[in-house]
Amino acid sequence: MGGGSVSAADAADAYELGRLIAGQGWVLLNGGRQAGIMDAAAKGAADSGGTTVGILPDETGRDLSPHIQIPILTGMGSGRNVINVLTSHVVVACAGGAGTISEIALALKHARPVVLMNFEAEGIFDAYRATGQLHMVATPAQAIAAIKAIVER
Incomplete structure (x- = not known):
C-alpha cells in the first residue's frame, strides 16, 4: 500500500x-x-x-x-x-x-x-495542518477554540 x-x-x-x-x-x-x-x-x-x-x-x-x-x-x-x-x-x-x-x-x-x-x-499531517484542514490541540479548551474558529469562518 x-x-x-x-x-x-x-x-x-x-x-x-x-x-x-x-x-x-x-x-x-x-x-x-x-x-x-x-x-x-x-x-x-x-x-x-x-x-x-x-x-x-x-x-x-x-x-x-x-x-x-x-x-x-x-x-x-x-x-x-x-x-x-x-x-x-x-x-x-x-x-x-x-x-x-x-x-x-x-x-x-x-x-x-x-x-x-x-x-x-512524523510530518505526515503537516500538509493538512498547512491548509487549515487539521488542527492539533492539547486541551479541551483549545479544542473548543479550534472548533469556534472553524465554524466562524
Whole structure:
C-alpha cells in the first residue's frame, strides 16, 4: 500500500519490493492504479513473473496499471481499502498519505500484520495542518477554540 505521488527513491523501493514478493511466489495485491507505489510495485512483481491483483476504486478501470493481471473493479472509491486490507495476509505500507494511513489503521483494527517500509509518520499531517484542514490541540479548551474558529469562518 502506498501513495500515488511519491519520490523516485520510494518508487524504486516499491519496484524492488514487488520483485522480491514475486520471487517468494507470493501474490502482490494493491490499489491497482497506474500511479506511484501501486504501479511501481506491480511492475516489479510482473517483471519477475509474479501474479498481480489490483483492487480499483471505480467501475471503469480508468488509471489501471498495465502491470496488473487481475483487476477488480469495485465502484467503491476509497471503500476499496477495506477489500485491500482484509484480502491481505500482510499489509506493507510504503510512502503515502491519508489513504495509506487509512489502510494501516484498518489493518491494525482487524489484527492484520503491518510492515512499514520507509514510512515516516512524523510530518505526515503537516500538509493538512498547512491548509487549515487539521488542527492539533492539547486541551479541551483549545479544542473548543479550534472548533469556534472553524465554524466562524
